[in-house]
Amino acid sequence: MGKLVDKTYSSAFFELSLEAGKLDEYTEEIRMVKTVLEDEPQFATLLNHPQISQEAKMDMLTECFEKRLSPDVFGFLRVVLQARRQEYFIEIFDAFLDKVRKYKHIGRAWVTSAVELTDAQKKAVEKRLLEITNNVVYEMEFRVDESLLGGMKIRIDDIVVDGSVKYKLQSMMRKLEEIQLA
Template identity: 45%
Template sequence: MAELIDKTYGEALFQLSLEEGKVEQYADEVRSIKEAIAENPEFMVLLDHPQITREEKVEVMRNCLDGRASDSVTGFFVTVIQAGRQHFLMGMIDYFLDAVRKYQHIGIADVTSACALSDAQKAAVEKRLLETTGDVSIEINYQVDPEIIGGLVIRIGDKVADNSIRTQINTLTKAILNS
């Protein structure tokens, strides 16, 4: 159910941003709001608190966004609170930002290596991923995991390209044991 709520509200905000021709502006505003919420987790506790009325929650949200977000983005967040869906707010935000990235052809990849990659290696990985995906740009999250021994593990969405030495050793071991 949570995914349906995230999608319904996130898609509504995305469609609104398209209709008003303000996709980038709304995305910037929503990113700022997401960062503020992440830096202040007690804010979500306040929005979910059962002893605080919806009207008080709406007032808090309006005060927080006053001068920081457009009327449409503020209206979206107020609508979420009025519907009692504030518990799903972060999922809605993530859905909206994902829709914006898809619209703008911006990919997201997780790259795991055995040791930290140099800037030149990162540039080569980014170039290759852009060629492979056809995206205009790509956001890459780099991680280090010495247990993969060498090579790279690249995850884009639900697709994984595992070219690590650990996987190659495991595959070879299985092949030897099965022969």
């Protein structure tokens, strides 16, 4: 049920954003609302609480967001709340942001390395990813995991490229085990 809700609402709002010619503006506003809901889980809990009336929930939404958002974005939040789908706000926002990234050819990559990468190395990784994909820019997230021993692991959406020393050692161990079993 959740995936259908995410897709339906995010697609409708994405189309509205394009038609209004305000995709960038609305994207930033959606990011802001998403950040508030993630940073203030008590607020999200109140919006989802079954013993709080819809009217009280609408008042909370109005108090928090009406003056900070464009009428279209605030109206979208109201529609989702009126349809009693507020428990899916984060998923809807994530689906919307994914549509924006796809539309603008913005990739997302998670890079895990054994040591902290320098700025030059980070730029080199992004440059290489841009060369091998259709994207024009990447939102990069870098992490350090010393257990990799060396090299790096890169995840782009559902694709993982593991060039870590740890993976190569594990692969060699599997091959050696196969030889011993034969």
